[in-house]
Amino acid sequence: MKRDYEYIVLGLGGLGSGAAYWLSRAAGAEVLGIEQFELGHVRGESQDHSRIIRLSYHTPEYVELAKLAYDAWGTLERESGEQVVLKTGGLDFAPRDSKIPLDTYRNAMRACGVEFEDLDAGEIMKRWPQFTLRDDIVGLFQEQSGIAMAARANEAHRTMARANGATLIDDTPVTNIITRGNEVTVETAGGNYSCRKLVIAAGPWSNRALGHLGIELPLEVTREQVTYFAAKRPDDFAPDRFPVWIWMDDPCFYGFPTFGEAGPKAAQDAGGRPVTADTRDFEPEPENLRGVEEFLSRHIPGALGPIIHTKTCLYTLTPDRDFVIDTVPGHDNVVVAIGAGHAFKFASQIGRLLSELAVHGTSSIDLSSFALDRPILTMKNPPKNYMQ
Numbered sequence: 489m490k491r492d493y494e495y496i497v498l499g500l501g502g503l504g505s506g507a508a509y510w511l512s513r514a515a516g517a518e519v520l521g522i523e524q525f526e527l528g529h530v531r532g533e534s535q536d537h538s539r540i541i542r543l544s545y546h547t548p549e550y551v552e553l554a555k556l557a558y559d560a561w562g563t564l565e566r567e568s569g570e571q572v573v574l575k576t577g578g579l580d581f582a583p584r585d586s587k588i589p590l591d592t593y594r595n596a597m598r599a600c601g602v603e604f605e606d607l608d609a610g611e612i613m614k615r616w617p618q619f620t621l622r623d624d625i626v627g628l629f630q631e632q633s634g635i636a637m638a639a640r641a642n643e644a645h646r647t648m649a650r651a652n653g654a655t656l657i658d659d660t661p662v663t664n665i666i667t668r669g670n671e672v673t674v675e676t677a678g679g680n681y682s683c684r685k686l687v688i689a690a691g692p693w694s695n696r697a698l699g700h701l702g703i704e705l706p707l708e709v710t711r712e713q714v715t716y717f718a719a720k721r722p723d724d725f726a727p728d729r730f731p732v733w734i735w736m737d738d739p740c741f742y743g744f745p746t747f748g749e750a751g752p753k754a755a756q757d758a759g760g761r762p763v764t765a766d767t768r769d770f771e772p773e774p775e776n777l778r779g780v781e782e783f784l785s786r787h788i789p790g791a792l793g794p795i796i797h798t799k800t801c802l803y804t805l806t807p808d809r810d811f812v813i814d815t816v817p818g819h820d821n822v823v824v825a826i827g828a829g830h831a832f833k834f835a836s837q838i839g840r841l842l843s844e845l846a847v848h849g850t851s852s853i854d855l856s857s858f859a860l861d862r863p864i865l866t867m868k869n870p871p872k873n874y875m876q
């Protein structure tokens with residue numbers, strides 16, 4: 489087997505599969521992707537049927553990045569012939585004095601020329617009678633929001649990477665990384681590989697991978713969970729009748745139309761406890777589930793029903809919840825991305841940015857907010873703010 493490549497991608501979850509695809513468009517057979525488990529495994533962050541994709545974000549930078557995300561998914565859809573984004577429209581709603589101010593979303597979208605509708609409780613309930621809302625609740629509706637079909641998109645990225653000539657291997661943990669001059673050596677139990685540029689997309693294992701380069705970031709890995717409910721009338725929650733939604737308060741809840749399973753899905757954002765990727769378990773947490781059920785019973789009662797199942801999943805959180813997308817300081821031939829618990833919608837675009845950094849050493853957009861050595865990431869015990 490070929491052992492020397494131009495580019496190696498460490499980790500083939502959401503972001504790494506995206507990077508493998510975009511690199512393969514540039515360099516075909518000079519791309520190797522290495523995954524420690526089987527492809528499509530559920531121990532990381534990126535599997536399940538659905539993730540929310542939206543232009544509605546709290547800063548113009550994220551809104552602009554989200555525009556590029558739709559564009560990147562569009563390229564994948566055209567080249568693969570697979571649909572990976574389903575637009576349902578999205579509702580962000582909250583009490584007028586919510587902890588996550590809707591005004592930051594309004595302002596960011598206005599600054600980027602993104603249209604949205606301001607709706608009061610009555611207007612929301614008129615449009616979607618599935619909601620039961622108090623008078624003090626208001627919402628923003630943005631029609632481009634919807635579902636990024638996570639598992640299907642990952643598969644499409646990898647299938648296209650292979651079609652372009654890339655080699656993807658699974659069940660192969662990377663055990664060490666050595667950078668020397670213009671070469672990176674990647675050690676695995678199956679032997680060593682070398683490359684000119686390494687892309688690290690290790691999700692909850694990021695600190696272990698970066699540790700080989702002497703870097704440790706103040707990341708928190710949390711174990712999150714999502715629940716599918718057998719609603720009495722699942723068709724009321726069909727994607728053409730019900731939007732993706734986010735409750736913009738603390739705690740923050742979010743949910744999806746019926747998609748991929750026989751009923752709608754709902755969850756609490758950043759409601760899980762800190763774990764490590766290697767020692768976490770897969771048992772649902774009853775208290776977290778109770779919070780979601782209580783929220784639904786108050787605001788979307790028809791979405792409740794017997795539990796179809798609860799899936800657990802990991803977030804890799806930076807203290808400011810901003811991404812890391814950067815060349816690793818001191819290691820010019822290594823680039824890295826960390827998703828901060830909201831990156832799936834950007835998986836293809838982040839893959840494209842990683843590919844740009846690896847191939848050209850620069851990116852088409854300013855990535856300084858996502859620098860690996862930004863001040864908060866140099867702190868040992870930084871203040872955390874996961875609500876944005």
Ligand SMILES: Cc1cc2nc3c(=O)[nH]c(=O)nc-3n(C[C@H](O)[C@H](O)[C@H](O)COP(=O)(O)OP(=O)(O)OC[C@H]3O[C@@H](n4cnc5c(N)ncnc54)[C@H](O)[C@@H]3O)c2cc1C
Nearest residue numbers: 499501502503524532533534540662691801827831832833
């Ligand atoms: C419950 C939940 C809901 C979410 N909802 C949304 C949402 O609605 N919208 C949104 O945009 N985002 C959402 N996210 C966040 C999003 O899913 C993640 O940010 C994104 O999937 C991160 O992908 P990743 O590639 O960084 O991590 P992963 O998918 O975990 O991939 C990392 C991969 O690297 C591999 N790896 C690690 N170390 C090694 C090694 N040494 N050798 C070889 N392979 C290695 C791992 O096995 C893994 O496959 C959600 C996340 C969760 C958990």
